[in-house]
Amino acid sequence: MSDYANSQRRKRSSASSRPSDNTRTTSTKTTPYSGNFEQKLIDTGIYPNLYEHPDGRLSQKPANLSEIQAAQRVSRASLSPSRFTDDDFEAFQRANAKASAETTGMYNVLPFIAGNEATHRLEMGLPFGNLKPFDNDLSDPRPDVYHGAALSTIHPRVRADLGPYIIPSTVDLTRPAAPNFFVEGKSAQGRADVAKRQALIDGAMGARAIHQLQNYKAEEPKYDDKARSFSATYQAGTGTLQLYAHHLTKPLTPGGEPETHMTQTKAFALTSDKDTFVRGATAYRSDRDLAKTERDSSIAHANQVARQMPAPSPNTSLTTSRTSQSTAVVTGSDTSEDELARDEVAPVKRVRPSAASSVSYSSATGRDGRPASGAPMAISRAPLAPPQNTTSTSRRIERLSGEGSISSSTSHTRTGTNGALIERRSDLSRQSQSVQGSGRGRQTRPMVEVNSVRMRHNDESGWCVEHQAKSIFVADSQWTDYEKDGRPAFYCARLHVFTYRPTGNRRR
Incomplete structure (x- = not known):
């Protein structure tokens, strides 16, 4: 077994071990398993892939679709034949065949697809109880996996102003914020249509979060029709990986809410052969890294706006219930850990x-x-x-x-x-x-x-x-x-x- 296969044994925290979180979900909420869940999203201007409006117009595709798909085809060193071997692919096939339960499948199968994610901040099974709902009747999104930024990288003013759009949880502020990459997985018995609905609302939350950061304190919001939020669904029964991009377009009426569009960018039958797996995993990691680039850029823009605002009086604190006084600003690397080795820095000892x-x-x-x-x-x-x-x-x-x-x-x-x-x-x-x-x-x-x-x-x-x-x-x-x-x-x-x-x- 290669070093790559051995590296996949890195443990992930189980969703069941997480403390209870603030959530609006109750038994009366409409969930992705409900037949009218997708329609409620459509009524709020969130459209699934290839949606056709009653007047005949089709859901728009992102302006950067060709760039996204081109990036998905760029080869990665971590998936080269010398590092991802035939033995690794067979290990993936065996793990997928044993994925009889959703949580077990995500735990055992996803590391093969995602690779080493040491430089990425991710969370599993966290209810988005603090984010503003699109419809009060809808249950809170709870992605199997989502990626975001350390809350400490976001300026306190931005956190205070945009909390309901970018901070998923207020119970534990160590959870990633500004989420814009999501994964929904299903076991062999799981429903693919439910995974798609879950990805639909996940990606819409991500698109809104990034748009809020990009337009922080702007007099008029700008829309460039580019996708900066991404989602993936995986169905273990068929070994199918589907990738989606999500983007906003301006409201149809003045003062209305923007529309959100979901577009499938690629799909792969990962269990079919090694070459298909490599292409699928490459596209997955490309979307994940692109999401991080867009997230970091949007946060940097919002932070810059916040720093240019008039300074508060010395007795005024920007800390709110959503911000920790001890948080710090750290800019992460845009390079994925599975491409380059981490730069280690020797610790500095105290002078006294x-x-x-x-x-x-x-x-x-x-x-x-x-x-x-x-x-x-x-x-x-x-x-x-x-x-x-x-x-x-x-x-x-x-x-x-x-x-x-x-x-x-x-x-x-x-x-x-x-x-x-x-x-x-x-x-x-x-x-x-x-x-x-x-x-x-x-x-x-x-x-x-x-x-x-x-x-x-x-x-x-x-x-x-x-x-x-x-x-x-x-x-x-x-x-x-x-x-x-x-x-x-x-x-x-x-x-x-x-x-x-x-x-x-x-x-x-």
């Missing part, structure tokens, strides 16, 4: 290990905003990017003392475990700074400049700062853009501190 006991992590709150354990947490994480080059090993830093006198201290640099230079100041520079509020004039409050080091903590990125004799991790979402003495800086309202932005091309 003895100070670990004084670390404060986001005001003692966990990732979900609940109080963390009482034990202090030491930070020893890999940096998101290499620290800046330093031309000298020490420099003088002036500090305004509490008595009003000026004292000096020395800032040193040292070499981390990965060979990079890390600068730490032994004292804090305290100043009085005029803070510009959002349309509220100027306020004069004491502000502290702190030294910062780029860090990763619990899959979050941010800055480790020294403040009040403590090393505190402050996630990216708690910083706002600021200007001090004509230099770009970041400001943290919670601690009322600021730090100058690094020069060069490093990004926060």
